[in-house]
Amino acid sequence: MLLKRYLGTLPGFDYMSDEDLDHVASAMQVEEYPDGHVFLYQDKPAHALHLLIEGEVKVGYYGRLSRYYAVRSLKPGEFFGGLSLVDGRPVMANYSAEGAVKVGSLPLSAFLLLYQPNSALGCHFQHVIASHLAMDLKARHLALRELLGKMYPEG
Amino acid sequence: MAADAWAEYRELLADLLQTDDLAPLLDRASRVTAPAGLQLLKDGGPADAMYLVLDGRLEVHVEFGAHTIRLGEIEPGNWVGEVAYYTRCGTACSTVAALMPSVLLRLPFEAYTDLIRSQAEVACRLAHRLIVMQVQRLRATVNDPVLDPEGRLLMLGDLSIPLDRASRHHGGLLEFIRNLTGVR
Numbered sequence: 001m002l003l004k005r006y007l008g009t010l011p012g013f014d015y016m017s018d019e020d021l022d023h024v025a026s027a028m029q030v031e032e033y034p035d036g037h038v039f040l041y042q043d044k045p046a047h048a049l050h051l052l053i054e055g056e057v058k059v060g061y062y063g064r065l066s067r068y069y070a071v072r073s074l075k076p077g078e079f080f081g082g083l084s085l086v087d088g089r090p091v092m093a094n095y096s097a098e099g100a101v102k103v104g105s106l107p108l109s110a111f112l113l114l115y116q117p118n119s120a121l122g123c124h125f126q127h128v129i130a131s132h133l134a135m136d137l138k139a140r141h142l143a144l145r146e147l148l149g150k151m152y153p154e155g
Numbered sequence: 156m157a158a159d160a161w162a163e164y165r166e167l168l169a170d171l172l173q174t175d176d177l178a179p180l181l182d183r184a185s186r187v188t189a190p191a192g193l194q195l196l197k198d199g200g201p202a203d204a205m206y207l208v209l210d211g212r213l214e215v216h217v218e219f220g221a222h223t224i225r226l227g228e229i230e231p232g233n234w235v236g237e238v239a240y241y242t243r244c245g246t247a248c249s250t251v252a253a254l255m256p257s258v259l260l261r262l263p264f265e266a267y268t269d270l271i272r273s274q275a276e277v278a279c280r281l282a283h284r285l286i287v288m289q290v291q292r293l294r295a296t297v298n299d300p301v302l303d304p305e306g307r308l309l310m311l312g313d314l315s316i317p318l319d320r321a322s323r324h325h326g327g328l329l330e331f332i333r334n335l336t337g338v339r
């Protein structure tokens with residue numbers, strides 16, 4: 001499948017022109033990774049914006065007493081790593097492959113060039129990042145709702 | 156809506172968007188007055204607009220049945236409802252209500268889409284503002300809420316960006332590198 005065509009189906013990319021999509025797709029490196037490959041480490045900075053294309057990526061974090069908490073699983077079409085790239089602070093969780101996966105990665109240098117509001121492409125890319133973060137916030141709220149459901153199963 | 160309806164908030168809006176050209180936004184928006192307790196968004200309910208707090212304060216909860224987790228408060232200069240827009244789901248992912256009498260700018264989703272398509276620069280400034288806000292909320296909304304003395308679940312983080320930080324605009328590549336490296 002053409003990466004460009006795939007990107008065009010994702011939230012936030014619908015404002016991009018054909019040429020914009022070409023630029024983003026050509027800046028991404030698509031690779032296959034084995035089960036267990038760690039893309040992002042908790043408390044370490046991200047060095048790329050990742051897009052899960054095939055397979056599953058699990059998200060978890062180490063809390064108090066180094067206990068591991070499984071947070072969620074990412075599905076194809078979901079980005080990860082953007083939060084750390086936008087604010088320059090460490091990643092909040094571990095992101096690792098659950099089985100074999102195919103992931104497209106936009107290196108930090110390309111991200112920095114794209115995430116500039118001084119061009120049409122940069123403006124359009126802002127909506128991609130806003131969509132990615134909105135999906136994360138929605139997932140976070142869903143997790144909290146599930147937590148309530150476990151605490152109060154009667155509703 | 157008459158232009159003077161926004162008179163007392165023009166400075167705030169210009170500061171937030173880093174431009175005096177507010178017409179593209181204001182022509183598509185309406186001013187809403189919300190009494191204390193008014194619910195603007197209902198968790199899981201339909202959402203067709205986002206709101207900018209101009210005055211007052213909002214409160215945000217996640218709900219499950221009769222139980223809630225209080226995520227925090229939204230101060231002037233901050234938006235709500237943008238998650239429903241950007242996830243294209245048409246439903247709110249939290250309940251947002253006025254904590255006190257509040258004045259809001261209401262921007263319907265279809266008006267925001269029109270702004271993006273026809274006034275890209277203004278929409279871009281707004282999108283960047285929404286990104287900064289979402290980053291703040293993701294950092295504040297941790298995965299382990301705490302119980303307050305009354306037994307209510309709540310988050311300890313701060314959902315809002317204070318007004319004195321609100322006008323920070325995108326600093327460009329150099330600012331990015333400074334942030335990443337910690338060098339000022």
